[in-house]
Each structure stands twice: as structure tokens, then as C-alpha cells.
Amino acid sequence: MSEHTGEPIRLPDIEYTGPDLNLPAPPDDLEYTGLEDWKSDTILALNGIGGDVDALRTALETQRDALLSAAAHASWRYPALADRLRGLLDDPDDAVRVDAAYALARQGDLAAVAALQDALERPVGPYLSPLTAAGYLAQLGDPVGYPLVRDALGDVDRAVNMLACKQLLFFLPLDGRTGGATTVDAAALFTRAFADPDPDIGEQARAELERSPLPAAARLLADGAR
Structure with missing residues (x-):
């Protein structure tokens, strides 16, 4: 209350306009x-x-x-x-x-x-960027982040689970290689994603395969990703 008038003190509104992150749908032919x-x-x-x-x-x-x-x-x-x-x-x-x-x-x-x-050494959960880094490394031909993605897929934290799923296709060309002392099995991760109780995870995995020209992606779709 104002000391002199007894009226409430009205502070000016603080306005903040964030960036526009409302993306349109990507082009149909975009890999x-x-x-x-x-x-x-x-x-x-x-x-x-x-x-x-x-x-x-x-x-x-x-x-x-x-x-x-x-x-x-x-x-x-x-x-x-x-x-x-x-x-x-x-x-x-x-x-x-x-x-x-x-x-x-x-x-x-x-x-x-x-x-x-x-x-990759940052803890997943408090940080999401390790999963992004794992996908970036896979695109550079380095599968070292595979165990991180494998372990994060299916996480109870939906943001972690979805971001892990978004990296799956990047490991498909590296199938059978050693990443982080573990053999990459990208097909098995896609199978897990299709079976996830969150339908959005399976839909994300399917969308990745549908936007890929890799023969392995077509095989996974034919084998039950539909």
C-alpha cells in the first residue's frame, strides 16, 4: 500500500518476447x-x-x-x-x-x-546436449556415443527418451561397428522404439526411416515398422 494514499502500488509490467520457434512442416523430400x-x-x-x-x-x-x-x-x-x-x-x-x-x-x-x-561425459537428464553430441558424432562416422543413446532410449523422462530416439537413424550406417566398447545394433534400438508405450516414440522412429534412402531403413520398415 502507498504510504500517502492507501492505494496499491502498481509496478510496470515486464514484457519479454521470445524467439519464434514455431516451425512449419519440413519439405516432404527432405532426408x-x-x-x-x-x-x-x-x-x-x-x-x-x-x-x-x-x-x-x-x-x-x-x-x-x-x-x-x-x-x-x-x-x-x-x-x-x-x-x-x-x-x-x-x-x-x-x-x-x-x-x-x-x-x-x-x-x-x-x-x-x-x-x-x-x-558425452555430462550426465543425461540434467543435460540433453550429450545425446545431441552422440548423434553429431555418429554423423561424422564416430559411433562412440552409441551406449549413451542406447541407455537413454526408453527413459522415464519423456524429453530424454524422445531425444535419444531422434538419434537412431544416425547409427544405422554404423551398424556392426564398435562404439564405446559396444557393438552398434541400431536395428535393435528401432525395434525397442516401435514397442515403446509412448506412441510418439514409435512414430518418431518410423518418420526417421521414411525420410532415409538407406536400404536398411526400407528393410526395417518392411519388417514391422509400419
Whole structure:
């Protein structure tokens, strides 16, 4: 109450407008392996951030959270942004660190590959980025994150379970290889996903296979993923 009038003190409203993350449906002909690139590009476009080198440089210097992650992810196309990406490897946001590391790794930076491998050491649950890092490494041909994805699939935490499921297709080309002292069995993980009590998990696994040109994906669909 105001000391002089007895009226309530009215504080000004605090307004915050977050980034637009309402993505449209991806193109029907987009392969699953290109989905994250499409998402990053689309998020940036929805929020008025261009995909050219100058616009991305500015975004890497000024944005935070989801928009910074998207800008880091999209910056793999421009080696001129490598120094700025390296500066993000110590960012407070672990998701930003992983996206920056993946962008650098796609440019051939071996130290960034090691940063992705280090990300696997964070506990899953408190952090989701280790699962993303496992998928990124698999796309680089490194199956070391397979045990992490295998153990997280079916987790009682729905966010963990879904993010683990989203990495499955990346391990399909690595089937039979050794990852983290364990032999990759991506087909078995898809079978588990189809049987998950959460129907969204099976639907996610099916969508990955449907967006893949791999013969193994077609076989899994024919063998019971329908």
C-alpha cells in the first residue's frame, strides 16, 4: 500500500518476447540427415536473421540460447567464422557449445571432434546436449556415443527418451561397428522404439526411416515398422 494514499502500488509490467520457434512442416523430400540444418536455417529466417556470413557473424556475437545455437549450427558453411565458433566452445550454454563444436568439426577441426566427445561425459537428464553430441558424432562416422543413446532410449523422462530416439537413424550406417566398447545394433534400438508405450516414440522412429534412402531403413520398415 502507498504510504500517502492507501492505494496499491502498481509496478510496470515486464514484457519479454521470445524467439519464434514455431516451425512449419519440413519439405516432404527432405532426408532425415538434413533435418537439423533445415531447422536451424528456418529458425533463423523466422526471426529475421539471414544465412549469409555477415548476418551469422552478427548473430554469433549478439544472440543467446536457441537463436545462438541455430546460428552456430548454420555457420559450418563459412570457415571465416571458425574463430568465433571456437570462442563459443566455452559458452555457458552446453547446447551452444555442442552446436559450435559440430560446426567446426564439419569444417575439419579435429579439436572440435574432441569437444563433442567430451560432451558425452555430462550426465543425461540434467543435460540433453550429450545425446545431441552422440548423434553429431555418429554423423561424422564416430559411433562412440552409441551406449549413451542406447541407455537413454526408453527413459522415464519423456524429453530424454524422445531425444535419444531422434538419434537412431544416425547409427544405422554404423551398424556392426564398435562404439564405446559396444557393438552398434541400431536395428535393435528401432525395434525397442516401435514397442515403446509412448506412441510418439514409435512414430518418431518410423518418420526417421521414411525420410532415409538407406536400404536398411526400407528393410526395417518392411519388417514391422509400419
